[in-house]
Amino acid sequence: MNISNLAAAPAREVDFAKRVFDLAKKSLRELNQALHHLTPGSNETAWEVLNPKGSHSVAVGVDQPISVDVRGSVGYYCAGMNVGAAITVHGSAGPGVGENMMSGQIVVKGDASQYAGATGRGGLLVIEGNASSRCGISMKGIDIVVHGNIGHMSAFMAQSGNLVVLGDAGDALGDSIYEARLFVRGKVESLGADCIAKEMRPEHIELLQGLLDRAGVTGVKPSEFKRYGSARTLYNFNIDNADAY
Amino acid sequence: MCGIVGLFLKDKALEPRLGAMLSEMLVLLTDRGPDSAGIAIYGATAGNEAKITIQSPRPERDFRGLDVDLAKAVGAPVSVAVKSTHAVIRTNSDKVDAAREALQSLRPDIRIMGAGEAVEIYKEVGLPEAVVERFDVRSMTGTHGIGHTRMATESAVTTMGAHPFSTGADQCLVHNGSLSNHNNVRRELVREGMTFETENDTEVAAAYLSNRMAHGKNLGEALEDTLSDLDGFFTFVVGTKTGFGVVRDPIACKPAVMAETDQYVAFGSEYRALANLPGIENAKVWEPEPATVYFWEH
Numbered sequence: 001m002n003i004s005n006l007a008a009a010p011a012r013e014v015d016f017a018k019r020v021f022d023l024a025k026k027s028l029r030e031l032n033q034a035l036h037h038l039t040p041g042s043n044e045t046a047w048e049v050l051n052p053k054g055s056h057s058v059a060v061g062v063d064q065p066i067s068v069d070v071r072g073s074v075g076y077y078c079a080g081m082n083v084g085a086a087i088t089v090h091g092s093a094g095p096g097v098g099e100n101m102m103s104g105q106i107v108v109k110g111d112a113s114q115y116a117g118a119t120g121r122g123g124l125l126v127i128e129g130n131a132s133s134r135c136g137i138s139m140k141g142i143d144i145v146v147h148g149n150i151g152h153m154s155a156f157m158a159q160s161g162n163l164v165v166l167g168d169a170g171d172a173l174g175d176s177i178y179e180a181r182l183f184v185r186g187k188v189e190s191l192g193a194d195c196i197a198k199e200m201r202p203e204h205i206e207l208l209q210g211l212l213d214r215a216g217v218t219g220v221k222p223s224e225f226k227r228y229g230s231a232r233t234l235y236n237f238n239i240d241n242a243d244a245y
Numbered sequence: 246m247c248g249i250v251g252l253f254l255k256d257k258a259l260e261p262r263l264g265a266m267l268s269e270m271l272v273l274l275t276d277r278g279p280d281s282a283g284i285a286i287y288g289a290t291a292g293n294e295a296k297i298t299i300q301s302p303r304p305e306r307d308f309r310g311l312d313v314d315l316a317k318a319v320g321a322p323v324s325v326a327v328k329s330t331h332a333v334i335r336t337n338s339d340k341v342d343a344a345r346e347a348l349q350s351l352r353p354d355i356r357i358m359g360a361g362e363a364v365e366i367y368k369e370v371g372l373p374e375a376v377v378e379r380f381d382v383r384s385m386t387g388t389h390g391i392g393h394t395r396m397a398t399e400s401a402v403t404t405m406g407a408h409p410f411s412t413g414a415d416q417c418l419v420h421n422g423s424l425s426n427h428n429n430v431r432r433e434l435v436r437e438g439m440t441f442e443t444e445n446d447t448e449v450a451a452a453y454l455s456n457r458m459a460h461g462k463n464l465g466e467a468l469e470d471t472l473s474d475l476d477g478f479f480t481f482v483v484g485t486k487t488g489f490g491v492v493r494d495p496i497a498c499k500p501a502v503m504a505e506t507d508q509y510v511a512f513g514s515e516y517r518a519l520a521n522l523p524g525i526e527n528a529k530v531w532e533p534e535p536a537t538v539y540f541w542e543h
Contacts, residue, residue: 054517073516073530092530094516095500113500113532132532133497152497152535 024051038064079106098125117144126215136163145215182228196231246396247421248274251482251512253389264385268377270518271392278394281407282376283368285417286390290362295338298358307352318347329379361415368407391484393419400444410451415486420447421499422478468492468538488542497535504528
């Protein structure tokens with residue numbers, strides 16, 4: 001007897017039109033579940049979210065290479081843990097935008113509140129306005145490009161990746177930094193412990209040009225930036241500092 | 246967490262809607278604090294009349310005949326408008342101290358929420374929606390106001406532990422954060438003769454501001470002083486008879502967003518609180534800087 005398994009699989013709804021999701025009519029949970037149910041090869045590659053009105057956790061945990069346009073300002077943790085999606089906030093973002101991003105791209109057209117891109121491991125976060133305090137705190141491989149200024153304690157304990165700031169940086173930039181690279185075009189209010197200005201070598205000019213290109217920044221030359229990074233004096237315990245503890 | 250809001254109207258046409266707008270802002274932040282909520286509204290002033298907002302655990306007993314008893318005690322006309330557990334006493338402004346003193350003996354269980362020419366303060370345990378409903382805050386008219394929804398960390402969930410805290414005549418304070426040196430500051434203030442109703446850290450901040458102002462500082466200077474003398478996390482929003490102010494500690498962990506248009510200046514712990522304000526799409530929206538005092542006045 002032949003055994004076959006020809007039971008018809010439900011035909012996948014083919015929908016090339018943009019999926020529009022209105023948060024005034026549907027819940028945030030429905031949005032995020034719909035995004036999480038996407039599978040590789042899905043045709044639903046373009047999403048638009050209306051009326052976010054400061055909602056928390058909009059489009060967190062997306063793991064497919066789709067685009068999501070959020071029309072308005074969002075609250076905490078928008079686009080956190082992103083894997084591969086291109087998420088654009090057409091407004092400002094609350095605390096923790098792009099937290100722990102793995103890959104993909106997040107663009108915030110307005111400002112971002114504190115700890116933008118915190119602990120991010122990969123991908124590109126572009127903030128077209130200003131970012132607040134603790135931008136890139138504990139970053140671990142993410143690239144962050146801020147068109148405006150960043151607040152105090154940015155890149156605190158930053159481990160790897162690149163933080164590019166076209167404007168100014170607040171107090172204690174790069175405190176206790178490991179191997180992340182910081183490029184600031186404007187003035188730095190103060191450097192944190194173990195963070196120092198470093199020479200811009202040709203490889204840094206090239207790296208920075210690549211980051212500016214990816215972030216769509218034009219009319220700005222890498223040579224206008226200063227580079228900051230770790231003096232590496234905190235890597236090992238120094239017995240001479242024992243009195244400080 | 247806690248959620249705080251503030252709204253300062255520039256456009257007189259919005260004044261009849263102040264209570265409704267501020268209520269909506271506060272209700273939108275309900276999930277930042279489910280324990281208790283409160284609101285301070287600055288309404289119209291009437292000549293030399295002053296208002297004292299009082300609260301009683303047994304309003305039926307305490308508010309009955311209070312107007313007559315109090316008028317006799319202070320020797321001036323007194324009216325008492327009851328709203329649930331609270332009531333607003335109106336009398337001549339030079340009789341406020343006498344009325345406060347008389348209340349202590351006439352109705353010892355009554356607590357004073359605040360006093361001044363313009364301010365009324367309502368606060369209770371419960372969700373913001375329940376609190377604004379209970380005191381019919383939505384129908385209130387005014388020029389500016391502040392509100393708070395509390396997630397308690399430093400002291401018990403009680404009416405007196407709710408915000409706003411009065412800091413002096415027509416002055417009050419709401420706080421998001423927690424102070425770590427409030428016990429020390431309280432001890433110092435007690436030595437200077439100040440009295441406290443609760444173990445709450447924010448009450449200490451309020452008393453601290455009153456104390457600085459009693460030493461001749463203006464509110465702006467007193468707020469500046471908090472940056473060096475108060476340790477811990479804070480975003481404060483303060484209301485005065487003619488304006489409101491905002492200050493954040495230098496670390497500025499506690500969130501804050503502001504919006505300004507030709508019609509108003511608004512404060513919210515989050516943008517959500519501001520999202521339904523008129524003209525917000527074109528408002529100037531920004532995050533107040535750490536360790537910076539902001540102030541608006543009529």
